Amino acid sequence: MAIPVETFFLKPDAQGTLQAQIQQMIAEGILSGRLRRGEKLPSSRKLAAHLGVSRITVTLAYTELQASDYLAVRDRSGYFVSENAPEPLPEPELPAAAEAVDWDMALSRQITSSVVPGRPSDWARYRYPFVYGQADPALFDHAHWRLCAIQALGQKDFTALTTDYYDQDDPELVEFILRHSLPRRGIMARPEEVLVTMGAQNALWLAAQVLLGPGRRAVMENPSYPPLKDTLAQIDCDVTAVDVDAEGLPPAALPEACNVIFTTPSHQCPTSATMPRPRREALLAAARARNALVVEDDYEFEMSFLSPPSPALKSLDGDGRVIYVGSFSKVLFPGLRLGYLVGPEPFIRQARALRANVLRHPPGHIQRTAAYFLRLGHYDAQIKRMSRLLAERRAVMQAALLDHGLTIAGSGTFGGSSFWMKAPEGVDMEQVRQHLQADSVLIESGDRFFTGAQAPRNHYRLAYSSIPSDRIAEGVARIAQAITDASA
Structure with a gap:
């Protein structure tokens, strides 16, 4: 990929010759990870015109960087970040910047959000994802x-x-x-x-x-x-x-x-x-x-x-x-x-x-x-396909829940895609959720659905829209064991 010439600029307070400033600018870009191995640099003519310097200055800077193995030349193609260039340096811990604005006073209100339900973005790689409202490739046309x-x-x-x-x-x-x-x-x-x-x-x-x-x-x-x-x-x-x-x-x-x-x-x-x-x-x-x-x-x-x-x-x-x-x-x-x-x-x-x-x-x-x-008609066809597969998964999950003695607190009269569950009193399902995630099982704790300071902690939701039928029983078994351990 070619690096846009617009991303290069010389610092107005930089020290040293123009050639040294260009070398430092490119080396810092590589060491920071902004310029990556294999990426193509702008031609010397284009970078010189952009920076307002002579072409020979840019060419000399490129040559020095090539000698240091920061850059490599490919015939008829120009200069590239070398495959042997130094690894990017770890980001240093910077001191907190001084704030000229008092944001507690500047913000008219504090905005809260419950949109993120504690579900990892890579949920699909988990083996037992009882997650709600996500697209299952097996169901989408x-x-x-x-x-x-x-x-x-x-x-x-x-x-x-x-x-x-x-x-x-x-x-x-x-x-x-x-x-x-x-x-x-x-x-x-x-x-x-x-x-x-x-x-x-x-x-x-x-x-x-x-x-x-x-x-x-x-x-x-x-x-x-x-x-x-x-x-x-x-x-x-x-x-x-x-x-x-x-x-x-x-x-x-x-x-x-x-x-x-x-x-x-x-x-x-x-x-x-x-x-x-x-x-x-x-x-x-x-x-x-x-x-x-x-x-x-x-x-x-x-x-x-x-x-x-x-x-x-x-x-x-x-x-x-x-x-x-x-x-x-x-x-x-x-x-x-x-x-x-x-x-x-x-x-x-x-x-x-x-x-x-x-x-x-x-x-x-x-x-x-x-x-x-x-x-x-694709929408109607998808609804029919989803209904068939969800009915199958629901039956498997309901049987597994009953086999392991888990309490169903609510289930759709006409179908749906999840069960509302209730663990024994005293079980904190948010803690159970975190424990299960480490075991490749994803569930949704229920406390965030309630209003009030005394929200019950023992509810949770299990969706069957994102997990194949053949994994449901084992996943439910792990949930049941985690709840048993939390109850002890």
Whole structure:
């Protein structure tokens, strides 16, 4: 690889001749690791013009560095960092720089984040990865996604690829959402009532920003989706966490005064509880009595392989008070970051304006690629393949959990991709998680899902979406042994 000439500059306060300064500049680049073995240096003519020195000065510097084995010459190709050049020096421990800015005073607020769940970035190399929400190569239709991406790069889609939509979205993706995704959930909507987002988390953030503020109260489930806790904490509003039960959020436990209720009725996060229809109707009645809005996060409804999913809460809404959050990232791959909001036009108008101020719109090429993947039937085919494999893995895991006497605290009525687990009282599952990681087993401790200083420490989540069936039993056995050891 050629090293850009723009990365070279002479220090204005450097000592010595220009030739010595150039030699020192290049030697320091090699010793720091910035210039790597085998990389091509700029020609003497180009570097001389860039530095404003004579070409002979650069040539002499290169020659001296070659004599010291820092550089090597290749016929008709120029100078390269030598394969025998010294190894980069270890970085010295530098003293802390003096700060002229008092950042405690300069920052308007402290931002917290629960996005990183203690999962290593190289999770796929672990033998027993019970990790949630990651793309499994065995489940993803990479070949057809690649073909759709190539198709979206074609001349016919030049506008979708290059246009700044400002505050608008790809009409083909919106049309699919309106004609295929939403009717499956019993929802009918118009284009003006749909906004494409950078995943469900971005949709929740937009909803919270538009609907909440000083003097307003939000209700969230406990336990719940950790990034939602962070989002609400960053808004100057009151937050009440309501404990869920085996049927999800109990309407009778809602505070009398509230403005926005966040809920996951299809697959409660993280317990996987499914809210039955009578409770959904009771929740809508409670929201109506309080003149409150409901934000419904309908994640994982596609993974309903045990029985058909219940209609979405929004499909039962006759008042227009439910704002619906959907996502394609869970079924396709998490890095896609593509979701959508569905709600009354006045709300969507404000959410669209806010999105435009922050990021304009999700990339047009990604939207058009997804539109092709959905429209050509690949999405439905992937759902069927995932449902079959997840059903197989779930059966294997459930049997292993029962064999080892592990307690299932929650499992999806219609399917899903994980089990919500509970260890004996007194067992700290964060400590167990760290112990298991050293044994090539990855789990997710459950304390981060809870709100409050006294969050229980003995819950954990086991996902079966990222681990092959033939490794589940052994992985569960190791988990059971680690919990037994922690209980002793």
